[in-house]
Amino acid sequence: EPEVTQTPSHQVTQMGQEVILRCVPISNHLYFYWYRQILGQKVEFLVSFYNNEISEKSEIFDDQFSVERPDGSNFTLKIRSTKLEDSAMYFCASRSGTGYEQYFGPGTRLTVT
């Protein structure tokens, strides 16, 4: 069964450093998303991406964040200068063009020290 994959599973970085979180959505899916989940809290929407551009972003997704689909399979989230409060699980999700259900990857745990 096709699934969303994410790498790395755990990323530790120092405050102020740049990180890139990587995702491979389900092939032939058209919509891509990033969400985050701070430990013990609910999942929060960050950004949606369709047709090679951002279609929606939340207030969390400020100028320090960017997304890219560099090729036909990868979808990345970059945080330019990490802050302590960026520590969270980051989930990538994708959905097809026909259904609304989103399929989530296993997540990347980002720890900013």
Place this chain on the structure above:
Amino acid sequence: GESVGLHLPTLSVQEGDNSIINCAYSNSASDYFIWYKQESGKGPQFIIDIRSNMDKRQGQRVTVLLNKTVKHLSLQIAATQPGDSAVYFCAENKYGGSQGNLIFGKGTKLSVKP
């Protein structure tokens, strides 16, 4: 305030019993709702969804009920098994399905006693 929330943070049931997990939403414009199961250390796993033009939808051992009058959503799990132990989130599509951005509730932790 939150667009989607859950009434009970924890639910403990006996193996074999039926479980009912509730969810309230506040946005009348939402037309799509979805339930996810999240096991510890894993990503949300799709369980079942429902559009606002339906009141009920059944899957394998799961049923979702939607009451638009009181803006209430519930997930029923039949014959609950230990493997059902997880946190369950409801989520809504705030934009009526156009981009699919999901707004999640806080989650209910389901514990199944053997």
